[in-house]
Amino acid sequence: MDFGLSEEQDLLQQSAREFLTQECPPQFVRALLDDEHGFSPELHRKMAELGWPGLLVPEKFGGLGLGLLDMALLLEEMGRAVVPGPFLFSSALATFALMRGGSSAQKKTWLPRLASGDAIGTLAFLEASDRLDAAGITLKARKKRDGYTLSGTKMFVPFAAVADILVVAVRTSGKSEKGVSLVLVERDAPGLTIRPLDMFDRTRRVYEVRFKQVPVSGFLGKAGKGWKLLAQLQDLACVALSADSLGGAQQALDMAVEYTKVREQFNRPIASFQALKHMAAEMVSEVEPARSLVWYAAYAFDTRAKDASRAASIAKARLSAVYTRTTNKAVQMHGGIGFTWEHDMHFWFKRAKWNEFAFGAAAYHRERVARFDGY
Amino acid sequence: MDLAYSKEDEAFRKTVRTWLKANVPKKDKTLSDLPPNDPRRIQRAKDWQRRLYEAGYVALGWPKAYGGQGDSDIMRQTIVNEELVLARAPGLIGASGLTMLGPTLLQVGSEEQKQRYLPKVLTAEEIWCQGYSEPGSGSDLASLRTRAELVGDAFIVNGQKVWTSGAQFSDRMFCLVRTDPDAPKHRGISYILIDMKTPGVTVRPLVQMTGDAGFNEVFFEDVRVPRENLVGELNQGWLVANATLFHERNMLGSTTRTQLMMQNLIRLARSHSRYGQPVAEDPSIRQQLADLTTRVEAMKYHSLRQLTAATKGRKPGIGAMVNKLVGTELNHDICALALEIMNSYAPLNRRASHVIDNGIWPYEFMFTLGLIIGGGTSQIQKNIISERGLGMPKSR
Ligand SMILES: Cc1cc2nc3c(=O)[nH]c(=O)nc-3n(C[C@H](O)[C@H](O)[C@H](O)COP(=O)(O)OP(=O)(O)OC[C@H]3O[C@@H](n4cnc5c(N)ncnc54)[C@H](O)[C@@H]3O)c2cc1C
Numbered sequence: 001m002d003f004g005l006s007e008e009q010d011l012l013q014q015s016a017r018e019f020l021t022q023e024c025p026p027q028f029v030r031a032l033l034d035d036e037h038g039f040s041p042e043l044h045r046k047m048a049e050l051g052w053p054g055l056l057v058p059e060k061f062g063g064l065g066l067g068l069l070d071m072a073l074l075l076e077e078m079g080r081a082v083v084p085g086p087f088l089f090s091s092a093l094a095t096f097a098l099m100r101g102g103s104s105a106q107k108k109t110w111l112p113r114l115a116s117g118d119a120i121g122t123l124a125f126l127e128a129s130d131r132l133d134a135a136g137i138t139l140k141a142r143k144k145r146d147g148y149t150l151s152g153t154k155m156f157v158p159f160a161a162v163a164d165i166l167v168v169a170v171r172t173s174g175k176s177e178k179g180v181s182l183v184l185v186e187r188d189a190p191g192l193t194i195r196p197l198d199m200f201d202r203t204r205r206v207y208e209v210r211f212k213q214v215p216v217s218g219f220l221g222k223a224g225k226g227w228k229l230l231a232q233l234q235d236l237a238c239v240a241l242s243a244d245s246l247g248g249a250q251q252a253l254d255m256a257v258e259y260t261k262v263r264e265q266f267n268r269p270i271a272s273f274q275a276l277k278h279m280a281a282e283m284v285s286e287v288e289p290a291r292s293l294v295w296y297a298a299y300a301f302d303t304r305a306k307d308a309s310r311a312a313s314i315a316k317a318r319l320s321a322v323y324t325r326t327t328n329k330a331v332q333m334h335g336g337i338g339f340t341w342e343h344d345m346h347f348w349f350k351r352a353k354w355n356e357f358a359f360g361a362a363a364y365h366r367e368r369v370a371r372f373d374g375y
Numbered sequence: 376m377d378l379a380y381s382k383e384d385e386a387f388r389k390t391v392r393t394w395l396k397a398n399v400p401k402k403d404k405t406l407s408d409l410p411p412n413d414p415r416r417i418q419r420a421k422d423w424q425r426r427l428y429e430a431g432y433v434a435l436g437w438p439k440a441y442g443g444q445g446d447s448d449i450m451r452q453t454i455v456n457e458e459l460v461l462a463r464a465p466g467l468i469g470a471s472g473l474t475m476l477g478p479t480l481l482q483v484g485s486e487e488q489k490q491r492y493l494p495k496v497l498t499a500e501e502i503w504c505q506g507y508s509e510p511g512s513g514s515d516l517a518s519l520r521t522r523a524e525l526v527g528d529a530f531i532v533n534g535q536k537v538w539t540s541g542a543q544f545s546d547r548m549f550c551l552v553r554t555d556p557d558a559p560k561h562r563g564i565s566y567i568l569i570d571m572k573t574p575g576v577t578v579r580p581l582v583q584m585t586g587d588a589g590f591n592e593v594f595f596e597d598v599r600v601p602r603e604n605l606v607g608e609l610n611q612g613w614l615v616a617n618a619t620l621f622h623e624r625n626m627l628g629s630t631t632r633t634q635l636m637m638q639n640l641i642r643l644a645r646s647h648s649r650y651g652q653p654v655a656e657d658p659s660i661r662q663q664l665a666d667l668t669t670r671v672e673a674m675k676y677h678s679l680r681q682l683t684a685a686t687k688g689r690k691p692g693i694g695a696m697v698n699k700l701v702g703t704e705l706n707h708d709i710c711a712l713a714l715e716i717m718n719s720y721a722p723l724n725r726r727a728s729h730v731i732d733n734g735i736w737p738y739e740f741m742f743t744l745g746l747i748i749g750g751g752t753s754q755i756q757k758n759i760i761s762e763r764g765l766g767m768p769k770s771r
């Protein structure tokens with residue numbers, strides 16, 4: 001029994017932290033808030049030099065061939081640094097969709113480009129109904145003479161503006177899980193238009209994507225048989241977002257504690273006030289155990305454990321709540337300055353809220369846990 | 376990372392499980408109707424610990440020289456602890472000797488003390504109680520006033536302890552006393568071992584809110600304690616005690632008991648109805664059950680993480696500091712939800728008709744609140760986490 005990180009994993013995490021401290025400090029994040037796409041190709045290229053986008057990609061396609069646990073450590077550090085950009089959606093979600101669902105030709109075309117950072121992918125999943133189940137997938141794929149075309153709308157598609165390739169959940173028949181398909185669509189395909197949805201978390205950008213007879217570039221797996229992979233992608237997203245939340249919560253906690261040590265009121269550091277100390281202790285006592293939930297969920301996903309989906313939901317439910325609570329307290333511990341645009345704390349506060357709702361909020365995942373546990 | 380246990384560990388677990396299946400004492404109706412501190416029940420509890428010891432399953436890590444197994448494999452110790460819980464085995468009556476005194480003596484005790492006391496801790500021939508708290512000194516333990524004057528080759532002890540769990544059936548007490556009233560409060564304390572049969576020791580049981588007499592007042596009137604019963608140096612008792620407190624608080628909580636409680640809670644929810652609806656179908660209860668599940672799972676893997684760190688000889692970090700706080704509050708919250716589920720049936724006492732699960736839930740609901748207070752309250756835990764863990768300055 002070994003529930004710990006390997007030396008390589010420790011090293012990966014440590015070097016990621018050092019790299020991001022250097023390359024993605026808060027002022028860098030701040031500058032990207034005003035960027036049109038909220039994305040720095042240069043940072044993405046630097047991360048690619050370290051092999052990060054190809055972390056999950058098998059070596060024969062130019063990746064590092066590592067697992068979700070390794071990815072989670074990286075994402076934890078990215079959450080810590082609130083890195084803006086499509087990394088999670090491209091290098092975890094879209095990449096994994098291709099790895100699991102792609103034909104060998106599709107893999108050959110896309111995986112090396114995704115791994116090298118030359119291409120960016122994303123997942124188009126939600127629709128206006130905001131449903132996470134199969135009934136929420138209504139975007140029609142129609143068979144034409146020379147292949148399929150899509151007509152309809154996807155909502156909340158992350159970083160669609162900078163993506164080269166979209167993994168789109170579509171309906172080829174019926175209304176249930178049977179009939180859901182995953183298809184690849186190139187971003188510059190004719191008939192595809194995007195519209196940004198302006199959100200308070202400027203480190204994440206989402207778009208409404210409209211399809212008007214857009215040609216499908218290919219199916220990931222068989223038509224009508226996409227639900228299983230889509231469900232797995234949801235688990236993956238839950239673990240990935242939980243890792244991001246863990247790092248963000250840790251950072252918010254660290255910043256708040258440091259601030260209270262230097263801020264003086266009543267002729268003493270406010271860190272000496274028990275009201276704040278107990279707040280900080282409560283944050284620690286939620287964040288520390290939550291770390292183990294992320295590790296386990298990633299490990300369960302990697303090893304295809306029987307309870308992998310349950311573990312993903314448990315992590316997502318817990319981290320959704322913990323990240324939000326932690327950033328709320330962290331803002332309060334800063335007093336008035338924490339409420340300003342000028343101070344950085346709102347980056348994490350807002351990211352926490354985004355992470356909370358994406359791919360199912362705490363209550364949704366608790367209900368899932370209840371079903372897994374037979375009640 | 377690899378959660379599979381080694382073949383050897385699996386085999387060991389199987390052996391322990393088989394042994395426990397054959398040896399865990401069956402419920403004895405005639406005994407369980409007696410008060411908890413009836414001598415026949417105490418004797419039975421001692422017999423159980425002794426049997427477990429003879430099978431080689433008590434305090435595996437203690438050196439052979441003092442009657443232990445000399446088995447430093449933390450994994451095996453954890454397996455035994457888990458299996459004991461899974462087998463619904465009774466708790467060990469000598470627990471405070473095993474978990475608090477023993478580790479302290481092993482760390483700072485003299486050779487004679489180790490030889491003299493440790494073997495009998497293992498066999499339950501001698502039961503120990505912890506004499507720390509006093510009426511005027513609880514959280515502020517270092518302010519304790521029970522006085523011990525060194526006269527010739529003996530301490531003469533005068534004063535009072537309170538909340539002393541198990542004192543009424545204990546043979547000995549490890550005790551903090553003031554040996555230098557003029558020194559700063561942390562530097563005038565000594566750690567001594569007191570024979571409870573010494574003239575001048577009076578034990579008066581206090582009834583807890585559960586109705587049981589679990590803890591006691593202990594009075595000392597010119598109690599003579601031989602000088603050789605001093606553990607560590609004179610006036611260095613605070614350091615010695617802190618070693619013990621550390622063992623008490625950061626006990627690598629195997630979370631098996633909490634997991635079991637959670638399973639029982641879900642079973643309860645599935646079997647009970649309330650307001651014309653099976654409780655497990657009530658969305659608010661489902662949310663609460665699943666929320667507790669996420670907390671239970673977090674602690675399960677949190678403890679595995681610490682176990683792994685320990686087997687690799689790594690220092691426990693700030694993570695270990697939250698164990699007592701999080702663990703005790705979680706256990707209490709589980710019981711609180713059980714009461715919410717049982718609704719009108721919740722307050723029924725053990726012997727009442729229509730009582731659910733033998734009244735274990737309301738009992739545990741209260742008992743677990745005591746554990747939030749005992750061994751350093753939740754507020755004191757938060758002080759420790761923020762001051763020692765996060766380096767926030769002391770309050771003035
Ligand atoms: C939206 C908004 C509008 C405002 N409008 C006005 C306005 O119109 N006019 C005006 O004059 N001011 C205004 N303020 C300022 C506001 O009154 C202060 O922000 C507030 O009093 C806290 O002071 P601070 O920001 O200096 O934080 P600090 O006093 O530095 O507090 C930082 C943290 O330490 C805690 N803390 C401080 N002292 C203690 C203590 N003794 N015990 C325990 N904890 C302590 C605080 O609770 C907080 O969590 C406004 C603030 C906000 C956010």
Ligand SMILES: Cc1cc2nc3c(=O)[nH]c(=O)nc-3n(C[C@H](O)[C@H](O)[C@H](O)COP(=O)(O)OP(=O)(O)OC[C@H]3O[C@@H](n4cnc5c(N)ncnc54)[C@H](O)[C@@H]3O)c2cc1C
Nearest residue numbers: 505506507508513514538539540745748749750751752754
């Ligand atoms: C079931 C049970 C078993 C016990 N068994 C034993 C035993 O075997 N041996 C033994 O020696 N003792 C034992 N105790 C005593 C236990 O250690 C004390 O009750 C505990 O340390 C609290 O001390 P107190 O009761 O004097 O409360 P107080 O210290 O008076 O605390 C009262 C309240 O004030 C708070 N408080 C105190 N100081 C601070 C501070 N600095 N900051 C913030 N809040 C503070 C506390 O958290 C608490 O909420 C037991 C207690 C219980 C409940």
